[in-house]
Amino acid sequence: MDLSSYLLVGAVLFVAGVVCMATKRNGIGVLMGVELVLNGANINFVAFANYTKLGLDGQVISLFVIVMAAAEAAVALAIALSFYNNHLTIDVDQANQLQG
Amino acid sequence: MNPASTFGIVQPAFSREGACSLCATQGPTRNLNDMMPLIAANSLGEYVLESLLYWKLPGNESIAFTIAALIHVVLILTFFGVAPLIFIWLERKVAGRIQDRLGPTRVGGRFGWLQTLADGVKLIQKEDLCPADADRMLFRMSPYLVFVASFGAFIALPFGNGFVVQNLEVGLFFMLALMSLEVLGVVFAGYSSGSKWALFGGMREAAQVVSYEIPMAICALVPVIATGSLNLVEVGHFQAGGFWNWLIFQNPFTFVAFFVYFTVATASVKRAPFDLAEAESELVAGFHTEYSGIRWSYFFMAEYASMFAVSGIAVFLFLGGWYDGVGIIESLDRFVSVNGCGWLGQYSVNVIGLAIFIAKGTSLVFFQMWVRWTLPRLRIDQVMMTCLKYLLPISCVLFLGATVWPLFLYSLPMTAKQTDVRPPMGNRVYNPKPAAVKPSEKSHSTSHPAPSAVIIKEGSGKEA
Amino acid sequence: MTGHQFLFWVFAAVTCGGAIAVVLTQNVVRMAFWLIVSLGASAGLFFLLNADFVGTAQLLVYVGGTLVLLVFGVMLTASGPFSKMQTRPGELFLAGIVAFLLLGLLGSSVCSVDWDRVVASTNAGQPITTHHALNQGYNRPEEGNTGHPLGMAFLGMRPDRDLAPGTKTLSTGYLLPFEIASVHLLVVLIGAAYLARAKRRIHPNES
Numbered sequence: 001m002d003l004s005s006y007l008l009v010g011a012v013l014f015v016a017g018v019v020c021m022a023t024k025r026n027g028i029g030v031l032m033g034v035e036l037v038l039n040g041a042n043i044n045f046v047a048f049a050n051y052t053k054l055g056l057d058g059q060v061i062s063l064f065v066i067v068m069a070a071a072e073a074a075v076a077l078a079i080a081l082s083f084y085n086n087h088l089t090i091d092v093d094q095a096n097q098l099q100g
Numbered sequence: 101m102n103p104a105s106t107f108g109i110v111q112p113a114f115s116r117e118g119a120c121s122l123c124a125t126q127g128p129t130r131n132l133n134d135m136m137p138l139i140a141a142n143s144l145g146e147y148v149l150e151s152l153l154y155w156k157l158p159g160n161e162s163i164a165f166t167i168a169a170l171i172h173v174v175l176i177l178t179f180f181g182v183a184p185l186i187f188i189w190l191e192r193k194v195a196g197r198i199q200d201r202l203g204p205t206r207v208g209g210r211f212g213w214l215q216t217l218a219d220g221v222k223l224i225q226k227e228d229l230c231p232a233d234a235d236r237m238l239f240r241m242s243p244y245l246v247f248v249a250s251f252g253a254f255i256a257l258p259f260g261n262g263f264v265v266q267n268l269e270v271g272l273f274f275m276l277a278l279m280s281l282e283v284l285g286v287v288f289a290g291y292s293s294g295s296k297w298a299l300f301g302g303m304r305e306a307a308q309v310v311s312y313e314i315p316m317a318i319c320a321l322v323p324v325i326a327t328g329s330l331n332l333v334e335v336g337h338f339q340a341g342g343f344w345n346w347l348i349f350q351n352p353f354t355f356v357a358f359f360v361y362f363t364v365a366t367a368s369v370k371r372a373p374f375d376l377a378e379a380e381s382e383l384v385a386g387f388h389t390e391y392s393g394i395r396w397s398y399f400f401m402a403e404y405a406s407m408f409a410v411s412g413i414a415v416f417l418f419l420g421g422w423y424d425g426v427g428i429i430e431s432l433d434r435f436v437s438v439n440g441c442g443w444l445g446q447y448s449v450n451v452i453g454l455a456i457f458i459a460k461g462t463s464l465v466f467f468q469m470w471v472r473w474t475l476p477r478l479r480i481d482q483v484m485m486t487c488l489k490y491l492l493p494i495s496c497v498l499f500l501g502a503t504v505w506p507l508f509l510y511s512l513p514m515t516a517k518q519t520d521v522r523p524p525m526g527n528r529v530y531n532p533k534p535a536a537v538k539p540s541e542k543s544h545s546t547s548h549p550a551p552s553a554v555i556i557k558e559g560s561g562k563e564a
Numbered sequence: 565m566t567g568h569q570f571l572f573w574v575f576a577a578v579t580c581g582g583a584i585a586v587v588l589t590q591n592v593v594r595m596a597f598w599l600i601v602s603l604g605a606s607a608g609l610f611f612l613l614n615a616d617f618v619g620t621a622q623l624l625v626y627v628g629g630t631l632v633l634l635v636f637g638v639m640l641t642a643s644g645p646f647s648k649m650q651t652r653p654g655e656l657f658l659a660g661i662v663a664f665l666l667l668g669l670l671g672s673s674v675c676s677v678d679w680d681r682v683v684a685s686t687n688a689g690q691p692i693t694t695h696h697a698l699n700q701g702y703n704r705p706e707e708g709n710t711g712h713p714l715g716m717a718f719l720g721m722r723p724d725r726d727l728a729p730g731t732k733t734l735s736t737g738y739l740l741p742f743e744i745a746s747v748h749l750l751v752v753l754i755g756a757a758y759l760a761r762a763k764r765r766i767h768p769n770e771s
Contacts, residue, residue, distance in 0.1 A: 003679045009576045009609065011670035013602070016583035019663045023655055026592050028637050032599050035630070036583055042622070050613040052683045059618050059710060060717050060738050061761055062610075066618075066625050067745055071752040073630045075639040078759035084641040162567045245600075253752060269709040274620045280628030284600055286634050291593055299639075306636050313628070330711060 006047035011032045013040030029092040032075060038069045172265045176254050184404035188216045192468050198473040226393035233294030234390065242292065243391070243398035245285030250402035252278040258333045260422045260454035271332045272324065275413060276317055279368070279406060283309040286370075289399075290387035301386025304376045304480055311487045312367045312374075315495040319361035321349040322495075322502045323354050323417040332413075336421030341554070343425030348418040351509075353502040358418040360495055362464070365410035367487070368434045372472035376480050404465075411464035419460055422453030429453055468559060572612055578605035587663075596635050617711045718742045736752050 017036030024030050036072050042062045049058025150166035189204065192215065196203025205327040208214025223240030230239055255278075256271035258264035268274050283305060290302015324330060326347055327338045339346050348358045367374035388399050415421060429452065450472050478486070582602025589595045603626050610619030716723055720739030 004578070004674050004677075005572065006613065007674045007742065008671060009606075010578055011667060011674060012580045013583050013606070015663050015670065017585050017665045018666065019659045020587045022662075023587070023659045024595075028641065029592055029595055030596055031634065031637075032586060035626075035634075036586065036602070039603055039626075042618075043566070043606055043609060046610050046613045046615045046618055049615065051679070056710065056713055056717055058721075059615050059714060062615070062618050062664075063621055063714070064738075064741060064745060064747060066621055067749065070625050070630045071749055073633055074752055074756040075759070077633055077754040079744060080637055081640060081760045090641045162570075165567050235591070235593065238594060241597065268616055268620075270616050270620050270711050271623065273617070273711075277620050277624035277628055280624060281604070283628070283632055284635065288593070288597060289640075291635075291639060303636075303639060306632055306639075310629070310632055310636075381588070 003047055003051040006051075007044060010040040010043040010047070013037070013043065016040075025091050025093055027083065027092050028077070030092060031076050031080070034072065034076075035069060038065055041065060133463075156190075176251070179259075180251055180254060180401070180405050183408050184401045185216045185220070185403040187407065187465055188400065189213055190466065191472075194466065194469045195473045198470070220397065223397045224394055228395060229390075229392045231294055231390050235292035235294070238288050238292035239390075240395070242285045242289040243395040245288065246282050246402045247285075247398045249278055249281035249285060250406045250409070253406070256332065257409060257412050258336065258416065258457075259452045260457055262333060263334065263450060263454055264333060267331065267333055270330050272320060272330045272335075272413065272417070275332075275409065276313075276320065279409060280309070280313055282402065282406065285402075286387050289391070293387070293390040295390050297384045297389045298387050301376075301378055301383050303387070305370065305387060307482075308370070308374065308376060308483055308487075309368055311484060312364050312491075315362065315487065315491040316364040316368050318492075318495040318499050319357045319364060320413065320417060321524060322357035322361075322498050323350065325499075325502045326350045326354060332416045332421075335416055336423070339420040339423055340430055341423075342427060343420060346418065346420040346423075346425065351502065351505045352496045353505060354418065357495070357498045358414065359504070360491060360498065361418070362414060362467075364487075364491055364495075365414065366468055366471065367483070369406040369410055371403075371407065371468055372474040373477050374483055375472075375477065376483055381477070407465050407468055408461055411461045411468070413427070414464055415457060415460045419464075422450075422457040424456050429456070568612060571608070575605045575608040575612065578602070581607060592638050593635070596638055597630065599634075600627055600631050603631065612748060617714050 013036050017033045017038075017040060020033030020036060021030050023058075024031075024033060036044070042065050045058040045062040047058075048054055049056065080090050083095065087094055115541070148167050152158075152164055189212070193203040195201075204212030204215035206212055207218045253275045255265045256268050256274040258267075258271070264271070281318055286305045286309075287302045290298045290300075290305065293299070323335065327335045329335055329338070335347070343349070347354050349355065370376075370378065376386075378388065380386075381390070388396055391399065429449065432449045432452065433446075436449055437447075579602050582598045582600075582605060585598040586595050587604065589598060607619045607622040608629065610616075610622055700747065713723070717737045718739065719742075720737035722735040722737050
């Protein structure tokens with residue numbers, strides 16, 4: 001397999017994640033879109049690490065991405081739970097209190 | 101500046117001296133080059149390929165490796181199916197004896213040893229129910245998720261010296277990762293059943309397993325610090341020699357870590373006294389309340405297989421892997437390598453090692469059953485408190501202590517040369533070309549207890 | 565078709581199919597299930613790309629940790645069983661068009677680059693070298709045994725670069741980012757616990 005097939009898989013994950021973020025109204029659904037985007041980026045990093053001379057750096061970066069994604073999910077979930085405690089829903093369209 | 105000299109920092113100086121002074125008196129000689137062909141799926145694939153070429157059969161690399169993979173799958177699936185069969189029978193007998201009963205006695209003759217098979221046949225015949233309120237797709241998928249997660253962990257579990265499907269360098273990490281996926285199936289089963297009992301069971305399972313994963317991973321790292329390798333085969337080789345070489349006796353921290361690990365592992369495969377996810381007295385049957393027939397039995401197959409998997413990890417990390425502890429395997433190994441019995445001789449020794457490993461693992465599983473039928477079940481808040489307030493800090497202290505222990509030991513001038521502390525595996529370097537090794541270094545390395553007879557000493561300044 | 569190609573197509577199909585199913589499913593629990601399928605299969609892609617450690621970390625941290633957290637969140641916030649929040653068909657249609665345009669853009673840009681030439685022309689780094697300092701264990705680093713080199717890189721040492729022939733300068737590793745990540749995780753731990761702490765909801769008739 002060559003590099004471009006892996007990059008295409010990464011592109012599909014990225015696009016799916018972007019659409020997921022844009023269309024889902026459930027807050028946790030939006031979070032899942034973010035995870036997909038990050039994972040698409042990860043596939044690109046690891047593919048470049050394997051096929052180019054960049055070597056280990058791609059794998060290091062993808063490990064950082066995985067760790068940061070876990071942290072981001074924890075905080076976003078805490079926010080979602082907090083929002084649910086106050087509004088009894090996690091429909092992101094309901095979060096319009098600051099709208100002018 | 102010579103870049104190679106930077107490696108002096110990486111390789112602790114003490115362990116090298118310790119290696120040279122100690123290994124002359126200890127452990128058999130083992131040549132990694134002789135051992136290599138018996139290791140990992142790739143080698144079986146290469147063996148199949150060679151045989152295909154030898155017998156002039158049509159075939160290329162892909163076909164050979166596919167055949168090798170199929171052989172491994174069949175072997176592991178067989179083990180995965182047969183082990184729960186025996187363990188469930190054993191559990192009934194153990195429970196019966198502990199409760200002063202007989203347990204199964206009739207099916208299959210004397211000890212009722214075919215009872216599980218009869219139950220299995222019954223379960224296959226039963227109707228595969230799906231409740232009306234259930235989320236049908238998730239309800240049907242989640243047993244498979246549990247099954248696949250538990251089954252996948254066996255990919256990296258060695259059953260003996262080199263008897264491993266895929267000899268991953270991160271084998272231990274891989275096993276822990278795959279077994280952590282099991283919780284997802286349980287949570288989905290609980291959620292999709294459309295039943296409050298099942299939902300409670302699933303929620304409890306999620307909270308419990310996510311908490312217990314952390315001390316489990318940390319405790320598994322304590323012996324890894326002593327050996328310097330995540331590869332379970334290498335960790336096994338590290339424990340060659342007498343039972344005092346087993347990692348549980350390596351230092352006080354690994355000794356405590358074994359018991360903490362075993363407690364946490366019991367909890368993470370949701371066995372009593374931590375079986376809150378399926379607490380029969382409160383939640384009917386917890387997450388599998390709504391399941392019946394063959395899907396229900398998948399959960400149990402996965403549970404018993406995971407019991408063996410965590411016990412196998414414990415055997416490799418603490419209890420000497422496939423070594424018997426009195427040196428029989430080592431003498432056989434030496435006999436085989438001296439007399440040149442070829443791959444069949446080495447293979448037979450490995451089969452004995454396999455039997456020893458399975459015996460050790462089974463006795464740990466037996467111990468888990470013993471605990472289950474002896475201790476009462478904890479409450480959910482007690483379970484969480486045990487983990488987060490006690491086991492987690494204890495495991496962190498053990499981790500820290502295991503890191504500092506060698507430094508402490510070698511700071512004492514009395515013990516530096518005499519204490520039986522072996523160097524971590526990280527110092528052992530496998531060099532595929534033995535001819536490149538200087539003779540002076542080879543004399544040291546042949547008396548090493550390690551798998552590799554060929555060692556290159558890094559950063560000692562000699563090469564630089 | 566070699567084994568690598570076959571496995572690539574299997575894992576790629578499951579990854580992409582899972583991702584698309586995440587977008588198309590309206591039930592949030594099923595979305596979580598498809599996300600698990602997609603991320604698990606992409607861990608398989610990492611194994612194919614000779615990144616054993618990254619693939620395992622993906623399974624342990626992402627699938628076994630983060631997604632359990634997500635499912636937990638789904639269960640805590642679901643208003644009814646199997647809650648659905650429908651996307652309007654018009655929105656979905658629009659999003660589909662945008663998605664195809666974006667995918668076409670990315671795909672065409674990937675395909676228009678001659679990667680062999682680009683790879684040959686970059687000399688930013690060295691491949692993970694076969695120096696024996698990194699050759700520990702039974703497999704070679706190029707075959708996925710990257711745990712040891714990765715650990716060294718996180719400790720701030722790059723033997724895969726520094727020990728390559730013809731290297732004049734020493735490279736820096738990732739010690740500082742590693743420390744920053746660990747402090748960041750601690751901050752996140754405290755912050756998430758603070759944000760999600762149990763607040764007593766004040767009922768109007770009580771106060």
